[in-house]
Amino acid sequence: MASGNDNGSNGASDAVSEDQLEPEPEEEAPVLKPDDRPVTSQSSDWTISALRDKLDRGQLDLQPKFQREYVWNLRPELPSHLIESLLLEIPIPPIYFGKVNQGRLEMIDGQQRLSTLVNFVSNKFPLRKLQRMASLNHKFFKDLTKQQQEKILDTPIRSIVIDAGANAELRYEVFERLNRGSMTLNEQELRNCVYRGPFNDLLAELEKDSYWRKSKGGNEPEGRFKEREVILRFFAFA
Numbered sequence: 001m002a003s004g005n006d007n008g009s010n011g012a013s014d015a016v017s018e019d020q021l022e023p024e025p026e027e028e029a030p031v032l033k034p035d036d037r038p039v040t041s042q043s044s045d046w047t048i049s050a051l052r053d054k055l056d057r058g059q060l061d062l063q064p065k066f067q068r069e070y071v072w073n074l075r076p077e078l079p080s081h082l083i084e085s086l087l088l089e090i091p092i093p094p095i096y097f098g099k100v101n102q103g104r105l106e107m108i109d110g111q112q113r114l115s116t117l118v119n120f121v122s123n124k125f126p127l128r129k130l131q132r133m134a135s136l137n138h139k140f141f142k143d144l145t146k147q148q149q150e151k152i153l154d155t156p157i158r159s160i161v162i163d164a165g166a167n168a169e170l171r172y173e174v175f176e177r178l179n180r181g182s183m184t185l186n187e188q189e190l191r192n193c194v195y196r197g198p199f200n201d202l203l204a205e206l207e208k209d210s211y212w213r214k215s216k217g218g219n220e221p222e223g224r225f226k227e228r229e230v231i232l233r234f235f236a237f238a
Contacts, residue, residue: 039170040163043094045156048117054105055118060097061106062115072112077129079116084130086117086155087148094158098174108162108174121152188229203228 046054054060063069072078085092095110107114119125123140130137141149164170192200206212207221207228221227 039174042161042163044159044161046159047154047156048121049153051114051157051159052118052121059104061100061104062111062118064106070112070115072116073125076125078112079120079125080127080130082113082116083120083127083152084133084136086152087133087136092157094160096174097159097161099161099163105161114157117152117157121149186224188225188232191232192225192228203231206231 051060055062082092092113093110095114096108097105098108100106121141123142126138126140126143127133127136128138136144141152144152162174164174212227212231213219216222216227
């Protein structure tokens with residue numbers, strides 16, 4: 001009897017061993033559809049003159065459906081400060097395009113900046129509220145010196161072209177990520193950058209002062225310089 005049990009046990013053991021030795025089916029590699037291919041990007045330094053030429057030839061759509069309308073005209077100092085930055089050779093942020101059919105480009109991010117540049121070299125608005133280059137206030141592009149005009153037209157703008165194939169949804173996702181991927185500076189954060197000096201240092205010291213910490217509670221100041229702004233208001237109304 002024991003011998004029979006042993007034989008049965010060995011048979012089951014052999015069966016298990018055979019199952020374990022049987023190779024598992026290999027997983028098939030996923031097949032990417034044309035619309036599922038990874039997003040690629042290419043960077044170029046296009047001059048304002050070249051970008052305007054692409055726009056004139058219909059190769060560039062400045063305002064696809066998902067873009068908001070031009071709003072910088074509501075704050076006249078913004079367009080003028082951008083032009084002033086170019087003349088002062090201060091770098092400006094890159095602009096992003098999506099590659100669509102037949103090599104055409106549509107604006108993804110930077111529409112306000114590029115629209116401003118194109119509008120200015122087309123003499124659609126004068127410079128206003130400049131501080132560093134106040135002598136240029138009220139001047140149109142045509143009123144600038146030839147050297148200043150060429151400096152603007154020949155300034156290279158870092159331009160990044162996103163190729164998402166035929167998948168328009170991916171282009172919209174890139175637009176969303178670019179516009180939600182950063183946090184706009186609040187007023188006090190801007191002041192901290194622009195008005196550097198002893199008074200700014202004083203605000204930083206006061207927000208950590210023991211008496212102030214007792215009144216506000218907590219060992220550390222609130223983020224984003226919120227308490228510095230409150231202290232600044234005390235000085236303003238004192």
